[in-house]
């Protein structure tokens with residue numbers, strides 16, 4: 231219970247010592263109660279009593295600002311909106327998990343683990359739900375929360391510290407009653423939005439005419455990438471932590487011990503973590519959760535199986551992508567049956583005609599579905615999907631719902647659906663390219679322009695609030711926008727008389743457009759709708775070239791060097807940027823005073839990013855130089871010392887300090903055979919010596 235505190239005297243009547251003591255007591259009490267409330271869900275005091283303590287602390291800190299340390303409970307929200315997120319390296323690579331849906335794969339995984347353990351030992355597995363949220367690294371120094379970084383490309387992510395601070399279940403200081411805080415510790419966890427909160431939030435977005443999020447995961451990821459932390463604070467997020475990614479100044483006997491430490495330090499861990507010793511128990515755990523998942527208020531998409539023994543984990547090591555000692559055993563995507571009421575055509579911003587099934591609305595895994603893409607002409611024929619059919623639809627994660635199959639056919643079915651010969655939006659004759667049907671009227675088709683306008687303001691592009699599908703269509707239909715640049719010349723008077731607009735909403739939309747005049751370069755690249763350039767490629771292009779000007783001048787060869795961009799993609803990008811009318815359209819936007827941000831270019835050439843940085847140590851079957859050459863032949867890089875930037879260490883017999891350093895830093899350790907497999911998987915070949 232709360233120790234007795236005399237809260238009566240006015241803060242300014244206290245001595246500095248009294249104020250400090252009282253502030254410390256209040257901070258630790260508030261921390262304890264917020265842990266009881268948000269992490270353990272067993273509050274001991276009323277909300278009113280909590281608020282009273284909180285206000286008292288605020289008053290003290292106002293009087294003595296030096297008492298408001300960064301880990302004070304009053305310091306969750308309060309920083310100013312940022313202009314952009316900074317990139318940050320992770321303390322250890324955030325690998326993905328190898329995944330399967332096949333029980334036999336789980337049995338084979340168990341066999342591989344048993345082989346690594348040796349004959350006389352049985353494995354213990356830790357079983358956890360696979361949380362479907364946004365992956366995050368959380369760093370604490372001397373027990374104080376200092377940094378949160380999104381997963382990004384696994385090695386570098388975005389610094390979203392200010393946003394994570396607003397999540398009430400995240401301790402700003404580790405609890406140290408049972409276990410001391412290490413000098414440095416990085417955790418890996420998942421930011422979650424509860425399904426109930428997600429639905430309420432989406433309903434509110436829809437009411438306000440804004441674009442709803444596709445899934446709780448999407449919504450969680452979007453919420454932690456807000457430049458204004460007060461927006462994140464309003465989103466009802468939680469963060470669950472399941473892994474120690476990196477630690478200095480502490481060690482763990484096993485993963486179970488690590489998880490116990492996470493719990494003791496006051497972080498929230500997943501529910502229903504169990505252990506197993508044979509694959510059949512893993513299958514049973516999976517089957518149990520597959521049923522139970524519908525009763526949970528958060529999304530899980532499978533279970534994660536991890537070997538508990540940390541020393542054997544080190545021996546088994548990792549590929550560049552995933553550890554060999556863990557497996558994600560995923561659920562089948564959720565499916566429901568409903569009826570196709572009508573098939574229609576959508577013309578996208580690139581001119582592709584997509585057949586769409588308008589469905590009798592059905593709830594699939596907590597989300598109401600009323601439309602599903604039928605992809606293209608060939609898919610329609612192959613699955614023989616017709617109007618009026620009863621169909622099975624599925625939704626996997628945040629992926630667009632799909633029609634899996636026709637389940638029942640009426641005796642007198644409708645005739646097969648036929649793709650139109652002319653674009654339903656502009657009447658131009660369409661052409662076929664492979665399975666796709668395309669309207670060639672790139673600069674004159676109103677549907678394509680609507681798509682481009684909507685895309686320009688969409689969430690992953692310039693995120694213009696109020697510029698959704700309907701508004702984009704309205705602006706084009708009323709000739710208010712005949713090219714993207716004209717968005718910037720809109721005035722409230724232009725909009726005020728349109729359906730669904732009033733003075734406030736008209737002013738707000740114009741303001742929202744004006745607010746995009748200094749866009750982040752990567753978002754601006756997404757907004758332009760360059761073929762093949764989605765969020766990830768845009769990010770890499772922005773990092774590599776640093777400015778729009780440099781990208782526009784780049785040759786196809788220079789583009790092909792960028793991480794994740796191959797020769798085909800680079801041709802498409804240069805063709806787009808080189809096309810006269812596109813260049814004019816981009817210039818017109820810039821002439822409106824739009825200035826995308828610039829940054830120092832960073833070399834992201836495929837080689838380094840993809841294959842990774844290796845360190846060789848100990849006695850290997852070939853010389854050190856030969857091993858390094860081999861790795862460089864498949865685009866990797868080799869260095870001689872182990873650091874946080876090392877992707878893996880190849881250790882032979884009698885490896886010494888470098889191996890120790892790798893183990894200390896949690897860098898994966900490969901033996902020679904693993905390394906050979908890694909080289910071969912990248913198309914390299916290793917000649918037998920001798």
Ligand code: IVH
Pocket residue numbers: 324325326327358359360361362365366418419420472473500534552553556558
């Ligand atoms: S363990 C190297 N455990 O699933 C493996 N991951 O591709 C360390 N995830 O985005 C991760 N629930 O963040 C682990 N109980 C769990 C998890 C989990 C969700 C996420 C992870 C990553 C993805 C794996």
